[in-house]
Amino acid sequence: MSPMAMTAFVTGASTGFGTAITRRLAAGGTRVVASARRTGLLAEVAADHPGMVHPLELDVRDRSAVEDAIAALPAAFADIDLLVNNAGLAKGLEPAQDADLDDWDQMLDTNCRGLMYCTRAILPGMVARGRGHVVNVGSVAGTHPYPGGNVYGATKAFVHQFSQNLRSDLHGTGVRVTCVEPGMCGGTEFSAVRFGGDRERADAVYTGMRPLGPDDIAEAVSWASSLPAHVNINVIELMPVAQSFAAFQVHRS
Numbered sequence: 155m156s157p158m159a160m161t162a163f164v165t166g167a168s169t170g171f172g173t174a175i176t177r178r179l180a181a182g183g184t185r186v187v188a189s190a191r192r193t194g195l196l197a198e199v200a201a202d203h204p205g206m207v208h209p210l211e212l213d214v215r216d217r218s219a220v221e222d223a224i225a226a227l228p229a230a231f232a233d234i235d236l237l238v239n240n241a242g243l244a245k246g247l248e249p250a251q252d253a254d255l256d257d258w259d260q261m262l263d264t265n266c267r268g269l270m271y272c273t274r275a276i277l278p279g280m281v282a283r284g285r286g287h288v289v290n291v292g293s294v295a296g297t298h299p300y301p302g303g304n305v306y307g308a309t310k311a312f313v314h315q316f317s318q319n320l321r322s323d324l325h326g327t328g329v330r331v332t333c334v335e336p337g338m339c340g341g342t343e344f345s346a347v348r349f350g351g352d353r354e355r356a357d358a359v360y361t362g363m364r365p366l367g368p369d370d371i372a373e374a375v376s377w378a379s380s381l382p383a384h385v386n387i388n389v390i391e392l393m394p395v396a397q398s399f400a401a402f403q404v405h406r407s
């Protein structure tokens with residue numbers, strides 16, 4: 155389907171990946187419902203793409219708000235061809251035995267439940283129209299464990315497996331599913347959120363290395379969604395060249 159005729163719904167569109175994905179799609183002629191909690195930031199994105207971006211205040215953790223908002227979309231933005239489930243966060247990097255349960259709840263509610271609610275509300279329309287594409291933003295943390303990754307990594311493992319299971323359920327419907335799983339990406343609020351607003355600690359994560367940027371993620375989403383309708387990209391795992399794998403840790407007494 156031509157991007158000019160498409161409508162997308164992007165969660166977490168107020169900053170980071172979501173803003174870059176929204177801008178990229180809108181610049182290519184796709185109408186975008188840009189959702190997040192901070193409406194001021196969404197309004198700035200919408201103002202840069204007149205008529206192409208519909209800002210929508212939405213907390214994805216609120217199940218009935220998700221259902222109501224999607225049911226009440228204006229006609230020009232109502233038939234969604236591309237859902238980008240991007241809203242998400244990591245909170246804390248403490249080992250499991252010291253972690254804050256409220257942080258764990260917030261990650262589960264946002265990264266898993268919010269993604270489920272948006273998917274469940276939008277899928278029936280896609281199936282009825284016989285076309286559509288769900289792009290879920292996972293993480294390398296869903297596959298590769300690291301100290302302090304505990305529940306964040308587990309939520310992204312959920313995103314990976316839910317994406318693959320969706321493909322099975324959507325067999326024969328024409329609806330596509332892709333999980334985009336990035337490694338370290340700078341230029342977003344991700345680390346500042348993880349470290350409770352500590353900008354210095356957040357900036358130190360990217361010192362002396364070149365991380366991916368939000369435009370790299372937007373490129374991956376745009377590529378997967380612009381392929382011919384018979385092609386399904388199941389998973390895209392991407393990392394900066396400066397990030398790779400290390401040996402298992404071994405405790406010796």
Ligand SMILES: NC(=O)c1ccc[n+]([C@@H]2O[C@H](COP(=O)([O-])OP(=O)(O)OC[C@H]3O[C@@H](n4cnc5c(N)ncnc54)[C@H](OP(=O)(O)O)[C@@H]3O)[C@@H](O)[C@H]2O)c1
Pocket residue numbers: 165166167168169170171172189190191192193212213214215240241242243244264268291292293294335336337338339340342343344345347
């Ligand atoms: N940056 C990385 O290194 C990296 C790597 C792999 C995967 N990821 C994943 O990529 C996604 C985007 O991350 P990012 O790096 O772009 O971080 P970011 O700049 O912090 O963006 C996160 C977005 O999620 C939204 N959000 C958070 N909680 C929400 C809620 N309850 N309801 C609706 N929206 C909510 C935020 O908007 P509001 O606060 O305005 O609601 C914001 O727009 C996340 O799922 C993250 O886990 C990031």
